[in-house]
Amino acid sequence: MVKINGLTYNYSSEVQLKFPDFSLSKGEQALILGQSGCGKTTLLHLLSGLLKPNSGNVDVENENISKMSGAKLDSFRGANIGIVFQTPHFIEALTVKENLTLTQTLAGKSKNVDKVKTLLADLGVESKLNSKLNALSVGEKQRVSIARALVNSPALILADEPTSALDDENCDSVLKLVSEQAKKHNSTLLIVTHDNRLKDQFDKRIEL
């Protein structure tokens, strides 16, 4: 389902990153662990096609996305990869509902408000459907961010340090939600983190 093979990325002739090969089957969940600066976010960007590797391949849903480019890659990413960022960012001019329906339409899918409502209810923020993002707390924003990553039922969910800004209580809650929702949608989940609190919560761990 997700497979990387011989992946390298060079920031310059002096800074060259090499990533270990690994593969994850459909619905599998794993952590990518490593200290700051070891290339965790770079790997995540390579996995989502935001960066092109210098060598090696990234296969998602049996498609080699490192060979894809342009609108095809954008469209593939929108439909098959959901990303939860460390700091949740949104389009500020839009409401929660509009942010999520925009995610559907940008991925080439039809607008499905019922699905948006169900997701927000599952994540405990259904009352924020028509709220502007600046009216939400950090925890609520992170939940909406998870909803956005799931709204197109992607094959792969990538989470970049999703808990680093959260306290222990919120950390457990968010992690539980991401994990549960990924299982519910049968999505492969890959969490990139240096947060040691998560270390023992996943069986599969990839150290960088």
Added chain:
Amino acid sequence: MNILKLSWKNIISKPLPSLLSMLLLAVGLSTAMILKLTEHQLTENINNTGKDVKLVIGAKGSRLQLVLSSVFQIDNPTGNINYGFYTLLKRNRMIKEMIPVSMGDSYKRKRIVGTNHDYIRLFSGKLKEGVLFEKPLEATIGNVVASELGLKLGDEFVGGHGMEEVLHSHDEYKYKVVGVLERSGSVLDNLILTPVETVWIMHLGHNDDSEYTVVGTEEGAHHEHEHEEILEDSLPQKHEEHNHEHHDHHEHAEVNLEELLANIDPKDREITAILFPNLSGNAKIGVLNNANNQPNMMAVDPAPEIALLKNKLTPFVSIIIAISWFITVIAMFSVFIGLLNSLRGRKYEIALMRVLGASKVKVLISILFEGIILSVLGYLLCLVLSHAGMELIGNWMQNEYQYEFTGWIFLNSELNYLLVAIAIGLVSALIPAYKAYNTDISETLSK
């Protein structure tokens, strides 16, 4: 949620900068549009009014002033000519039609013109109610005069000497409204029309060397007063200072107008100008030569004078147009800077859109849409501003120039301004859109 809606939401989420951009664009475009509307109406009015007058005869002076005053009712007259010349020309069989025009008086800033019925026909005037003037002191008034001054059939009013402001009231005699004309959009709308004889009666005792005793006045009731300012302002040919006797006409009820007219010395029967419609060929040359050979007269063909006037106005119009386009260019920069600033704050949002599946082209289009939406809104605001502004200016111009100017006129060329606005929106959004197009997603998201 589609891209167009997203662009719209981005605009309304920052109402003040968006409004400023729209307003600047609207002010620039509406200045140009008001000029266009004014020029269109002015040209139409000039063409409609001037097209049927082939020659004007009046007192010697400025040729343009004679045309403006006697044909367009804008400027002050150059002076007066003797009515005898008009009667002399009437014997000429080659002249099919000529219209005497006598001016110098007004009522509440509306010009009183002594003339005949041909003047009304010249401008295709039609009666709305009442009749056309027949006798002295009868007045047929223009539609705007009736509505603005609240005059109706049977009303009486006292005219005064002077056109811009009344310097001296002719309170000896009262005009009586006998007819109201339909609105025609021509000079007629703003004029009070009466027989030329009315003007002679009104100016009895006001002419140089003339002194008339009005029937029914008491001897010894005369008093003297000076009125050189009056003449200076309205009748430039009569600049010499003079005193004259002014009669007390307060018992004018007993005045016999026919007897009064019969007693007016022919040399004191004056008119301001003679208009010649349908005059061409030899007849025109003959009249031209005849008039120009008179010591105090000149004959003027209006067409070249109008062309000269247009030429004189061209540099001023060009300057105003240049200023309006300068404002429009500033507006373009305002839209550009507004979009650029807005994008700077939305860099992460642009990257986010790309992560969510938007192609580079889609992002580019969304920013271009923002520029276009701003410019179309600016154009709509410009339509409101320009037509409302034209209506306001029109009211003032109507009083100044005796022509109808309105904001409720829509020209096909206004659509060109929409194209200009869209082009401005596109050009000003081009660089911000290109920057958004080239956003490095990975780098932006890593910050």
